[in-house]
Amino acid sequence: xxxxxxxxxxxxxxxxxxxxxxxxxxxxxxxxxxxxxxxxxxxxxxxxxxxxxxxxxxxxxxxxxxxxxxxxxxxxxxxxxxxxxxxxxxxxxxxxxxxxxxxxxxxxxxxxxxxxxxxxxxxxxxxxxxxxxxxxxxxxxxxxxxxxxxxxxxxxxxxxxxxxxxxxxxxxxxxxxxxxxxxxxxxxxxxxxxxxxxxxxxxxxxxxxxxxxxxxxxxxxxxxxxxxxxxxxxxxxxxxxxxxxxxxxxxxxxxxxxxxxxxxxxxxxxxxxxxxxxxxxxxxxxxxxxxxxxxxxxxxxxxxxxxxxxxxxxxxxxxxxxxxxxxxxxxxxxxxxxxxxxxxxxxxxxxxxxxxxxxxxxxxxxxxxxxxxxxxxxxxxxxxxxxxxxxxxxxxxxxxxxxxxxxxxxxxxxxxxxxxxxxxxxxxxxxx
Amino acid sequence: xxxxxxxxxxxxxxxxxxxxxxxxxxxxxxxxxxxxxxxxxxxxxxxxxxxxxxxxxxxxxxxxxxxxxxxxxxxxxxxxxxxxxxxxxxxxxxxxxxxxxxxxxxxxxxxxxxxxxxxxxxxxxxxxxxxxxxxxxxxxxxxxxxxxxx
Numbered sequence: 001x002x003x004x005x006x007x008x009x010x011x012x013x014x015x016x017x018x019x020x021x022x023x024x025x026x027x028x029x030x031x032x033x034x035x036x037x038x039x040x041x042x043x044x045x046x047x048x049x050x051x052x053x054x055x056x057x058x059x060x061x062x063x064x065x066x067x068x069x070x071x072x073x074x075x076x077x078x079x080x081x082x083x084x085x086x087x088x089x090x091x092x093x094x095x096x097x098x099x100x101x102x103x104x105x106x107x108x109x110x111x112x113x114x115x116x117x118x119x120x121x122x123x124x125x126x127x128x129x130x131x132x133x134x135x136x137x138x139x140x141x142x143x144x145x146x147x148x149x150x151x152x153x154x155x156x157x158x159x160x161x162x163x164x165x166x167x168x169x170x171x172x173x174x175x176x177x178x179x180x181x182x183x184x185x186x187x188x189x190x191x192x193x194x195x196x197x198x199x200x201x202x203x204x205x206x207x208x209x210x211x212x213x214x215x216x217x218x219x220x221x222x223x224x225x226x227x228x229x230x231x232x233x234x235x236x237x238x239x240x241x242x243x244x245x246x247x248x249x250x251x252x253x254x255x256x257x258x259x260x261x262x263x264x265x266x267x268x269x270x271x272x273x274x275x276x277x278x279x280x281x282x283x284x285x286x287x288x289x290x291x292x293x294x295x296x297x298x299x300x301x302x303x304x305x306x307x308x309x310x311x312x313x314x315x316x317x318x319x320x321x322x323x324x325x326x327x328x329x330x331x332x333x334x335x336x337x338x339x340x341x342x343x344x345x346x347x348x349x350x351x352x353x354x355x356x357x358x359x360x361x362x363x364x365x366x367x368x369x370x371x372x373x374x375x376x377x378x379x380x381x382x383x384x385x386x387x388x389x390x391x392x393x394x395x396x397x398x399x400x401x402x403x404x405x406x407x408x409x410x411x412x413x414x415x416x417x418x419x420x421x422x423x424x425x426x427x428x429x430x431x432x
Numbered sequence: 433x434x435x436x437x438x439x440x441x442x443x444x445x446x447x448x449x450x451x452x453x454x455x456x457x458x459x460x461x462x463x464x465x466x467x468x469x470x471x472x473x474x475x476x477x478x479x480x481x482x483x484x485x486x487x488x489x490x491x492x493x494x495x496x497x498x499x500x501x502x503x504x505x506x507x508x509x510x511x512x513x514x515x516x517x518x519x520x521x522x523x524x525x526x527x528x529x530x531x532x533x534x535x536x537x538x539x540x541x542x543x544x545x546x547x548x549x550x551x552x553x554x555x556x557x558x559x560x561x562x563x564x565x566x567x568x569x570x571x572x573x574x575x576x577x578x579x580x581x582x
Contacts, residue, residue: 375441375497380441381501382476383439388440412443412494413497432543
């Protein structure tokens with residue numbers, strides 16, 4: 001039942017000793033990067049500043065903005081020749097953050113994913129259908145490598161094309177899938193359309209749900225529709241990608257692999273640490289990464305440590321499913337979107353105002369985004385054709401930036417309420 | 433002569449036209465003709481009114497997005513073939529119509545056909561050379577059901 005029993009059930013005291021040694025090594029490695037090298041000099045800190053794990057608090061946080069400012073190579077801690085892979089947090093232009101891996105990073109990451117998948121019951125005899133986007137996004141290749149490490153037969157199906165997904169599932173008797181929760185729900189409507197009952201007519205017994213936050217209710221609904229066990233998965237590209245934290249058969253919180261990551265939960269306002277059990281922002285330090293190790297990376301994901309010992313026997317602490325974000329990032333169909341990206345694009349189009357509203361909806365298990373945009377008063381010339389052209393242009397521009405196609409609604413100038421201070425730009429109507 | 437059509441941009445939802453007509457009603461501005469074109473979630477309302485300049489001012493003050501557009505209001509005979517005479521002429525001259533609508537005068541002898549074309553002035557000249565009468569705002573506003581328009 002364990003992939004690596006000695007690591008997964010390690011004594012807490014031994015784990016902390018291991019972490020301390022790894023932390024010192026990590027700091028020595030990060031010092032070689034342009035960004036941290038300079039920072040350590042300015043602040044007069046180094047691996048010698050670390051006597052205990054708490055001493056990590058002497059080091060400043062690292063944020064996504066830091067990564068962007070030192071794009072692309074400011075954080076790499078090895079000669080460029082040692083890098084074998086790059087990934088990107090989302091495929092968008094300008095605001096993308098890139099991460100780099102050495103061969104060792106890929107091996108360790110694959111092993112972490114193998115550990116996660118093995119934990120839920122996946123074995124060498126399984127057929128694994130990976131219904132995630134391959135490419136720059138870490139979710140596709142990460143799971144692919146992990147499943148191969150276990151020795152399962154991998155079907156690299158990629159995202160979308162629902163009928164083909166179902167066909168593959170039937171033809172090759174898929175037993176394990178990796179899927180975005182909103183897509184799992186959408187796919188169920190296609191099963192109904194094709195008059196195929198996924199509970200009876202497929203052999204899938206395990207699903208990994210990832211790439212977007214979802215509720216417990218949604219997970220149970222997916223399990224009910226498909227008749228399989230669905231496990232929650234957490235990861236972010238800055239910490240490899242998926243495989244950071246994963247649910248065990250207890251399905252009660254995700255074990256965060258503390259042999260690879262040092263975990264802090266902070267109050268996002270005061271930045272002070274909070275006690276185990278209290279909600280806050282997850283902050284992580286990579287303990288094994290070589291290519292692009294990061295210290296105290298602010299994930300902006302809100303969660304808490306679940307106190308107590310898990311009956312599964314693993315000693316690595318559990319985090320609760322992600323409750324939300326401490327910034328304004330939106331996740332739609334697994335794609336990360338910042339309202340700022342939309343604002344920037346709209347500012348480039350002179351014919352519209354910059355006051356806009358994003359509305360997220362869920363209908364028939366399908367998520368959609370509507371962007372309401374105010375037309376510039378001067379632009380209006382009494383011509384509906386001209387407005388149609390403008391709407392098309394905005395749709396195309398946003399599609400190019402976000403990689404998903406929003407519905408664009410043109411509205412009258414000054415019709416979108418302006419919020420006090422920071423404008424309210426997002427209405428999320430998505431419920432379970 | 434050039435007439436003016438007032439165009440209003442509005443979202444396609446209940447109450448939008450009611451807002452517009454309440455403003456015009458209060459200001460005692462008379463509507464001669466209307467058309468609405470919609471594109472899913474939004475639309476454009478076109479009006480011929482007796483005082484387009486004032487309508488523009490009061491509607492803008494009421495927070496609406498308004499555009500004044502020059503159009504040709506052509507007097508035609510209210511009988512079979514009456515509109516066809518006009519259309520054949522514009523077709524022969526290669527003039528494209530972006531939007532058009534008409535209203536019948538209660539005398540039942542004449543009708544007014546409003547055309548929105550790309551080259552308004554050129555078309556106006558052409559129409560007058562061919563014996564069509566175009567009405568300006570003043571003429572339009574003085575059209576009364578019982579009056580004969582010259």
